[in-house]
Amino acid sequence: MSKKNRRRTPPKPTVVFDFGGVLSAGHDPVPDVHQLLGGDAEVLERALWAERAAYDSGSLSTTEYWGAVAAAVGVEQLSEDEITEVQGADNRYFLRLDPAARELIHDLARNQVRLALLSNASESFGEAVRRTDWFEAFTLAVISAEERAVKPDREIYDLLLDVLAHETGGVSIPSAIIFFDDRQDNVEAARALGIDAHLWPRNGDQAEGAEHGAEIARRVLTARGVPLD
Numbered sequence: 001m002s003k004k005n006r007r008r009t010p011p012k013p014t015v016v017f018d019f020g021g022v023l024s025a026g027h028d029p030v031p032d033v034h035q036l037l038g039g040d041a042e043v044l045e046r047a048l049w050a051e052r053a054a055y056d057s058g059s060l061s062t063t064e065y066w067g068a069v070a071a072a073v074g075v076e077q078l079s080e081d082e083i084t085e086v087q088g089a090d091n092r093y094f095l096r097l098d099p100a101a102r103e104l105i106h107d108l109a110r111n112q113v114r115l116a117l118l119s120n121a122s123e124s125f126g127e128a129v130r131r132t133d134w135f136e137a138f139t140l141a142v143i144s145a146e147e148r149a150v151k152p153d154r155e156i157y158d159l160l161l162d163v164l165a166h167e168t169g170g171v172s173i174p175s176a177i178i179f180f181d182d183r184q185d186n187v188e189a190a191r192a193l194g195i196d197a198h199l200w201p202r203n204g205d206q207a208e209g210a211e212h213g214a215e216i217a218r219r220v221l222t223a224r225g226v227p228l229d
Contacts (some may be wrong), residue, residue, distance in 0.1 A: 011176040013169045013196075014139075014164055014225055015108055018151075019119035019129070019181035020094060021202035022213060023101045028204075036086050039073025047072030056146035062087055065122070091128040092116075098203045101213035103133065104228075109137035110159065111227040117141035119159055120150050139167065148225040151181070152189035161193070178224060180217050196224070 021027045030045045033139030047069045055065040066083050070076075078086070082155060088148040097105075108115055115138045117142065126143035129135060142160050149156040165172040174194035181187050190197035198220050221228060 011173050012114065013175050013224060013229075014129065015226065016116045016118050016160065016177055016179040017101075017109070018181040018183075018186065018200070019117055019121060021205075022180055022200045022204065023097055023105070023117075024094045025096045025098040026093065026204050027202060029090050030091045031053075031125070032089045033069070033086060036074055036082075036089055036105070037070055037075055038074070038205060044069065044073050053120075053150070055122050055134070056144050057150050058148045062124050064121065071164060081082065087124050091125055094125065095128060095132060097134065098214070100212050101203070104214045104217060105137055107228045108221075113221045113226055114139050116160070116164065118156070118181075122146040143171075151186040154193070156187065157190055157193050157195065178221065178226070182212065 011028065017023055029047060030041065032045050033048065034041050038194050051060060051065055051068050054060045057060075060068070063078075063083055066078055066086050068076050070086075103113065112207050117138060117140070118126075119129075119141065121129075121143050123143065123145045126141060129141060129143075135141070140163060142155060142163065144150040147156060147159055150161060151157070161174060161177075163174045164177065175196055177195045179187075179190050179195050179197040180200040181190070181197065185201055187197045187199050196214065199208065200216060203213065206212065218228060
């Protein structure tokens with residue numbers, strides 16, 4: 001057969017999900033954390049989110065992060081057990097999957113579609129997510145704090161591409177990755193690298209009657225020929 005008559009088999013797509021706001025049912029762990037730390041809930045909320053980016057980037061350890069959050073509401077020091085307890089509450093909150101997202105994962109896994117996570121999250125959360133029963137459907141997770149790189153910086157997307165390329169024999173094909181995230185800047189950064197990225201409206205924030213992110217994802221995936229039946 002001549003070279004010009006040879007046809008390259010299109011690569012099977014990999015579906016990559018962000019976690020918070022996409023797979024998770026909610027995006028506000030403050031009430032659960034407040035039950036443990038007490039103090040002014042609004043002050044706690046500001047401290048939790050003010051330090052979160054540094055925690056998710058790996059710049060702060062678990063002890064440093066929760067120590068700073070606790071100090072903001074007047075708790076001078078947390079024991080190791082208390083740190084484990086408050087981190088556990090935070091993990092449990094985020095690990096509650098949105099029902100529509102869970103069903104989508106199930107349908108993709110049943111059709112043997114390769115799945116991956118790309119999340120700005122702490123090392124502790126990365127450890128917790130890999131222990132869940134549903135993570136068996138995923139090939140891998142790229143967690144920002146573990147890699148010391150965060151979305152929307154290019155470095156974390158390049159790392160994702162490198163890892164997936166290794167899984168497929170060393171060929172990086174960004175267009176074969178279908179990525180869903182709830183932040184437009186993360187979507188745009190992925191698109192700049194050729195990744196087929198789409199905005200998933202944050203779970204719990206949709207206006208009444210608005211399309212759920214899982215419905216958007218199903219429509220996109222069907223259009224790309226990804227099996228869901």
